[in-house]
Each structure stands twice: as C-alpha cells, then as structure tokens.
Amino acid sequence: MNVRYFKKKVALSAIEYISKNSVIGIGSGSTMKYFIKELSSIRSFIIGAVASSTISYNYLRELNIPIIELNDLNSCIDIYIDSADEVNFHMEMIKGGGGALTREKIISTASKKFLCIIDESKFVKTLGVSFPLPIEVIPMALKFVINEIKKIGGISKYRNHFITDNGNCIIDVYNLTINQPVSLEKYVNNIPGVVCVGIFAIRKANILLISDINGVRKII
Ligand code: 5RP
Numbered sequence: 761m762n763v764r765y766f767k768k769k770v771a772l773s774a775i776e777y778i779s780k781n782s783v784i785g786i787g788s789g790s791t792m793k794y795f796i797k798e799l800s801s802i803r804s805f806i807i808g809a810v811a812s813s814t815i816s817y818n819y820l821r822e823l824n825i826p827i828i829e830l831n832d833l834n835s836c837i838d839i840y841i842d843s844a845d846e847v848n849f850h851m852e853m854i855k856g857g858g859g860a861l862t863r864e865k866i867i868s869t870a871s872k873k874f875l876c877i878i879d880e881s882k883f884v885k886t887l888g889v890s891f892p893l894p895i896e897v898i899p900m901a902l903k904f905v906i907n908e909i910k911k912i913g914g915i916s917k918y919r920n921h922f923i924t925d926n927g928n929c930i931i932d933v934y935n936l937t938i939n940q941p942v943s944l945e946k947y948v949n950n951i952p953g954v955v956c957v958g959i960f961a962i963r964k965a966n967i968l969l970i971s972d973i974n975g976v977r978k979i980i
Contacts (some may be wrong), residue, residue: 761973764790766879767843770971771795774841774877777967781807783828783835785867786820788813788860791877800825804959810837812867813860814925830870835938840871844960846884846891847876850943851965851979854887856876856894856958859924865956869963876965887941887959892917892932894958899929901953909933910949912944928955 771794772890778784784799786792786809799809800823803891808826810833811817820827830837842864853876861888884890893914897905906916909931919930938944940950941961948957968979 763879763881765916766971767791768794770877770879770969772873773969773971773976774800775799775802777839777841777875778802778806779838779971782806782838783807783833784809785837785840785842785871786811786816787840787864787868788816789843789858791843791879792816792841793819795877796820796825799823804876810867812842812863813858813926815858816860830867837871839873839875840850840868841875841877842868843877844882844965845958846882846887847878847968848884848887848941848967851876851968852887852959852961853964854891854938854958856891856896856930857891857959859894859896859919859922859930860925861894861958862896862924862956865960865963868960873967874963874965875967875969877969878971880970883970886937886939888936888938892934893936893938894919895931895933895948896924896928896955897931898953898955902929902931905953906931911928912936912947926955
C-alpha cells in the first residue's frame, strides 16, 4: 500500500457526501483526480462542478461532467471538495503545492461546506514545519515580497518554471512554524504584491476525511 492507494481510497469515500442536484466545487491535485473520475459515474445526478484550476477543468470536461463558471452562479456552491498539503487538528490547512491556491481559496470560500480529503501523512500537529508555505505573488513585486517574508523569519524559494493560472509566480516559504494560522494568513495577505497565501485558516475545512491502514475516518 502506497500513498496513491490512500489518496484513492479517501477520494472514493467522498462521493457519499454529494447530494442530488447539487453544485460541487472541485479542488486540484492528484487526490482530486481520483475524485473527479469517481464523480463522472454520477454526473447526471449533479447540477454541475466549478473548477479551481485549468487542469481540473480539463479533466472534468474530458469526463463530460457539467461545468459551471463561478460568475454564472446565483447561489453558493453546495460543497467544495479538495485535498491539502498539511492539515492540523483544527482543520486549518496549507494548500498550494499544485499552485492552484488562489482559485481554491475563492471557490472554497464561496461554498457552504468544505470537505477536505487527505491521507494520514498530511495530518500534522503544526503547519509549516515539514511543508513549505506557498504564496502566489505578482511578478513585479517578487523581490519586495521575499524581503517582507524574511522579516518574519521565512526563507523563500522561487518556484522555477511555474506560472499560475492567473499569470503569477509562486514562492515556497521555509522556516515558518505556523502556530497562529489565522493571524499569519491575514498578515501575509496584506503584503502588497501577495495575491494569495496558502494558509486556509479563515476558510478552514468543515469536514475532514483521513485515510490510513485502518480505513477512512472522519473529523468534524
Ligand atoms: C493544489 C493543492 C492540493 O490540494 C495539494 O497540493 C494536495 O495535492 P495532492 O492531492 O496531489 O497531494 O493545494 O494547489
């Protein structure tokens, strides 16, 4: 059993959270790829899906799952499903390993519920210790943002050869122990030039599914 096995297992178990005639927000990444595949088997059952990245959008389209643009919706998304890079006991997260954090934050915030699906390796005591914090930055502000992040002890690494769906760049920040995710999220989001920080603490998950050798467990 490897990580892929646990990602698939938790993704398949998330299907039971989909109600008839609902609008689903769709995250990004390899766990979500398993979920999208499974969602295609009940595509006639849902109204449609809102994609958080070009990759997820293309995969939804390939599987003939109806797609809805956020701007065309007159109500909230019923449920947002996504994985994360790290999740703590309070269901606060680090996201953005795949670089889709900005749209993920928009869509998750526009959703009534956030169901987060992870394998056990991502469930941590403190955010930021093992996984660097991704931040989407406007390219001309890169140096300024890196310097501002340095003032709070963060060591930034530019993500090479990567442009986000919004045309920006990503820095991955090491050396942060995130003990107060909400205040750090607000602080970093307020640095001019930052488009979005990968801390999801203001919009944290409502339900967490964790897959391990004993099965899938739920935290609410
Ligand atoms: C993308 C994300 C993903 O949810 C996160 O990187 C987890 O991905 P994976 O399912 O491939 O482990 O935040 O921006």
